[in-house]
Amino acid sequence: MxxxxxxxxxxxxxxxxxxxxxxxxxxxxxxxxxxxxxxxxxxxxxxxxxxxxxxxxxxxxxxxxxxxxxxxxxxxxxxxxxxxxxxxxxxxxxxxxxxxxxxxxxxxxxxxxxxxxxxxxxxxxxxxxxxxxxxxxxxxxxxxxxxxxxxxxxxxxxxxxxxxxxxxxxxxxxxxxxxxxxxxxxxxxxxxxxxxxxxxxxxxxxxxxxxxxxxxxxxxxxxxxxxxxxxxxxxxxxxxxxxxxxxxxxxxxxxxxxxxxxxxxxxxxxxxxxxxxxxxxxxxxxxxxxxxxxxxxxxxxxxxxxxxxxxxxxxxIAGSLQRFPAPLAFGGDTSGTAVLSDSDIVIQVSAATGWRSVTATGVKPPAARTTTVEMIDGLTGARSDGENIALTWKDATLNVRFKVPSEVNGPLAKPPRHLAYIVVRRAA
Structure with missing residues (x-):
């Protein structure tokens, strides 16, 4: 591609x-x-x-x-x-x-x-x-x-x-x-x-x-x-x-x-x-x-x-790609798209600084319920500290809250935005 x-x-x-x-x-x-x-x-x-x-x-x-x-x-x-x-x-x-x-x-x-x-x-x-x-x-x-x-x-x-x-x-x-x-x-x-x-x-x-x-x-x-x-x-x-x-x-x-x-x-x-x-x-x-x-x-x-x-x-997104089957709902001043990479859920988000959220309804957690979540800077690959991202998964609703840094990685000439990947890793 x-x-x-x-x-x-x-x-x-x-x-x-x-x-x-x-x-x-x-x-x-x-x-x-x-x-x-x-x-x-x-x-x-x-x-x-x-x-x-x-x-x-x-x-x-x-x-x-x-x-x-x-x-x-x-x-x-x-x-x-x-x-x-x-x-x-x-x-x-x-x-x-x-x-x-x-x-x-x-x-x-x-x-x-x-x-x-x-x-x-x-x-x-x-x-x-x-x-x-x-x-x-x-x-x-x-x-x-x-x-x-x-x-x-x-x-x-x-x-x-x-x-x-x-x-x-x-x-x-x-x-x-x-x-x-x-x-x-x-x-x-x-x-x-x-x-x-x-x-x-x-x-x-x-x-x-x-x-x-x-x-x-x-x-x-x-x-x-x-x-x-x-x-x-x-x-x-x-x-x-x-x-x-x-x-x-x-x-x-x-x-x-x-x-x-x-x-x-x-x-x-x-x-x-x-x-x-x-x-x-x-x-x-x-x-x-x-x-x-x-x-x-x-x-x-x-x-x-x-x-x-x-x-x-x-x-x-190094794995085998598949379409993400559920709609995404974002908190204020945030947008994004998701795909599946092997068993990982990868959501690319563009957001303003501060605490933001994304929800996906209709995605069941793995049976073992062993999941991790991380936020990756879209330009540098740096991983955010763990206290800046939190995952909750209730029934078939996935919710991630994440904190966008005050120094965003977007161009200065536009309203400031940050590009990042929210990666939910689902272990079997």
């Missing part, structure tokens, strides 16, 4: 990925034929500048239980419909198809055995924020000065017919899965559904007919519901992904642990019967900004607060 953009570059990086629970990586593959159609086809490089070898990355990922998502993009400048613009549609669609075929043929076969490939990134037309052309999909009248750009009227028709459907057919011909190219959050879900169901007169086929995993970017969990209800609950799609979340949202240190805990609880209520049915990938796992998961150094890579919060989350 947890992934990130980019690759782990070393054994120590992979160890940190394991600590954070990251099991997916995502990055580019190329460069294809960068300078002319006479170039040899190269699909052995990765990174923004194609400055790293890709095959050893995929092999290393496979050996360490990390899955790899390869992003199929963009257009060589010599083939761009907007002169010199790699984010525009190809003039020669066959050149695009040759590149896609070379990638999928190579990496779907041993020793790589990849099964998931993503087509392009954030292709859309006019965006709700006022941009008349999308950041990664340009057409006629595009200008680097956004104020001078004019709308790309055939943006999605061209994407469906010149990019998505040709590539998807190739991907599926190798027995692999099609991941949609990440619908941008500013594109609007009504617009997304419109184009998923658009039937191309050229192919007599909908884009949706060639999508295995619906993919969006930067949406809150509850906004995934319409996509689940319409396209996943009864098909045809296999699942819902977000291949980019986080970024500057991670300036709020509660963002990632709340997102992933809520995402897990949401998935458990929606037939999470395949480990790859629901995946979200953080943008980005390393860098120099203090809100990234890690600071790359020098002298050595270290966790930032967001990365440490994932370590705490992974350690706190």
């Amino acid at each position: 947890l992934g990130t953009n980019g690759w782990a570059g070393s054994a120590s990086d992979l160890a940190m990925w394991r600590e954070m629970g990251l099991t997916w990586g995502r990055d580019s593959v190329g460069p294809g034929q960068p300078d002319s159609p006479r170039d040899p086809m190269r699909v052995d490089r990765t990174g923004v500048q194609y400055n790293s070898e890709l095959p050893p990355v995929v092999i290393r990922n496979n050996r360490n239980g990390v899955r790899s998502l390869l992003l199929l993009a963009y257009t060589p400048k010599w083939n761009a419909s907007v002169p010199g613009d790699s984010k525009s549609a190809p003039v020669d669609v066959d050149a695009w198809k040759r590149y896609v075929d070379a990638v999928v043929r190579k990496y779907s076969a041993p020793p790589y055995n990849l099964r998931h490939f993503q087509i392009w990134n954030e292709a859309a037309g006019k965006l709700s924020g006022g941009q008349v052309q999308a950041s990664f999909w340009h057409g006629p009248h595009f200008n680097e000065d956004r104020k001078l750009s004019r709308p790309y009227e055939r943006a999605m028709q061209d994407y469906v017919e010149r990019i998505h459907l040709p590539a998807a057919r190739i991907i599926r011909s190798y027995g692999a899965y099609v991941v949609y190219g990440g619908w941008p959050d500013q594109g609007g879900l009504d617009n997304f559904r419109r184009w998923l169901e658009y039937r191309s007169p050229l192919y007599d086929e909908r884009m949706l007919d060639q999508v295995d995993y619906i993919d969006t970017h930067y949406l809150p969990v509850h906004e995934l519901d319409p996509l689940y209800e319409q396209y996943v609950k009864h098909g045809p799609a296999r699942g819902i992904w977000q291949t980019e979340i986080g970024d500057t949202y991670m300036k709020d240190p509660h963002y990632l642990p709340r997102y992933f805990f809520e995402f897990a609880a949401w998935a458990l209520d929606r037939e999470w019967n395949d480990p790859n049915k629901y995946v979200s990938m953080i943008y980005h796992w390393d860098g120099y900004e203090p809100f990234r998961l890690t600071h790359r150094g020098p002298p050595a890579r270290t966790y930032n607060v967001s990365g440490q919060s994932l370590v705490v989350l992974r350690r706190t």
Whole structure:
């Protein structure tokens, strides 16, 4: 369920990925034929500048239980419909198809055995924020000065017919899965559904007919519901992904642990019967900004607060996850969500300072009535003193009172909140 953009570059990086629970990586593959159609086809490089070898990355990922998502993009400048613009549609669609075929043929076969490939990134037309052309999909009248750009009227028709459907057919011909190219959050879900169901007169086929995993970017969990209800609950799609979340949202240190805990609880209520049915990938796992998961150094890579919060989350719900069957009732100025981790009840709470409470009705105590309760700081993993938390369990009603510290761990710019886990351990 947890992934990130980019690759782990070393054994120590992979160890940190394991600590954070990251099991997916995502990055580019190329460069294809960068300078002319006479170039040899190269699909052995990765990174923004194609400055790293890709095959050893995929092999290393496979050996360490990390899955790899390869992003199929963009257009060589010599083939761009907007002169010199790699984010525009190809003039020669066959050149695009040759590149896609070379990638999928190579990496779907041993020793790589990849099964998931993503087509392009954030292709859309006019965006709700006022941009008349999308950041990664340009057409006629595009200008680097956004104020001078004019709308790309055939943006999605061209994407469906010149990019998505040709590539998807190739991907599926190798027995692999099609991941949609990440619908941008500013594109609007009504617009997304419109184009998923658009039937191309050229192919007599909908884009949706060639999508295995619906993919969006930067949406809150509850906004995934319409996509689940319409396209996943009864098909045809296999699942819902977000291949980019986080970024500057991670300036709020509660963002990632709340997102992933809520995402897990949401998935458990929606037939999470395949480990790859629901995946979200953080943008980005390393860098120099203090809100990234890690600071790359020098002298050595270290966790930032967001990365440490994932370590705490992974350690706190390390068992087999199941949905929590009872409704929760909270005292004032408190909210939260619960899951079962093996036999533990884990409640993630967001609360103001002072004494707070949470009650669950309809949960029977274990026969031996041997239970313990603790409160764990959601960012640091520190455990609260025993006198600051108390558990009572009468018949089928569980009640926990807990004291939120005066120095909360939430951002200063908002009303002060504390993020913590209430863990009720039930011994048989």
